[in-house]
Amino acid sequence: MHESPIIKFGGFHLDLSAVIMLFVTCTIVFVLVRLAVRNLSVENPSKLQNFMEWVVEFVQGIVASAMDLKKGKGYISLGLTLILFIFVANLLGLPFAIITDLPANFEVFGKTIEATRNLHDGYMAHVLWWKSPTADISITAGLAIIVFILMNYLGLKLNRKHYLKHYLEPFPIFLPLNIIENLAKPVALAIRLFANIFAGEVLITVILKMGILGIPFLAVWQGFSIFVGALQAFIFTILTMVYIAQTTIHEEAAH
């Protein structure tokens, strides 16, 4: 098992690899989108602008499938950011990983990396620097918590009466069940995304152990991982929209 490069600031554990990978992901997404909107044109769009418009229309389709597009207009930005961020994050771990073997009490910025603290001489800590940020359950949990907070906040703000009432349906005794259901949504989101990407990376590591024999398998698996990464980004986005639609929009016909 690879360790994370964690340094401690007082009681605050700073995971350097998470910080780096999040920064890289955000930068790639931002630069990609900025390039796409650099020379916006109504008459003569560039290829990148066309691509970006296709993505926007794709996300519009996702939002429209969950709710009325008129109400969901404000969520298109959120959906776009989610799908681009998760897709890029999923792909980052595919081409390579950076793992260093660090000796005991290795220091970064004057702080000791926790995994190397108090190691016996001669032992090395395998520290994983470059990976998919979504292969870290803490980060997928962060995304899921954003969705969780957003859906409950929007439900309370836009649809308070029906949102609160839904906890007592069909009978008041279902209250604990409804709360669990609500809590299970972000947990499922986080674990689904994490498990898919993490499993992909683990399998890549395993295939690498096969040496030259593994090359065809690696090619197949990497191609499949790209597919899985896109699929998981899509699933995360559409579930987010469905959850928001469930809490914010009261459908007369549903009751």
Place this chain on the structure above:
Amino acid sequence: MEVLWENILISIVAFAILYFLLHKYAFSKLFAIMEQRRELVMNQMNEAAETRKQAALYVEEQKKALDQARQEAHEIIERSRQTSNKQAEQLIEQAKEETVRLKAEAVRDIENEKNKAVEELRGELGSVSVKIASKLIEREVKTDEAQEQLVDQYLKEVGGRS
């Protein structure tokens, strides 16, 4: 693998920053342009539909005008045919009248000539017969009364025979 609340926090912050940056510097512009593009396409479609409608209208007008022109031409031909027919009839009528009139004139002229000739002949015959009679009877006819009576009687016989 453990869950680090610090990582959760960092990822939330990172995602929030990315969202706001993208929303502010990229997506709003992109959405505006896409909206403009949509409107442009809509306008062009509307324009095309309008043009097509106008074209259809124009063709209809042209067809109507053509029909009208054709009908007018037909009317003109019809009218000219009628007038020419009428004129021809008139001409024939006039010619007929002319011939009738000429014929009547000719008949009258002939009558006149004939009367004149008869008159002349009668006068000439009178004097010739007087000469013949005076030569024949010489002295027996002395008075003019008897003479003229005789001539008239004679002439009546001649006129009755002719």
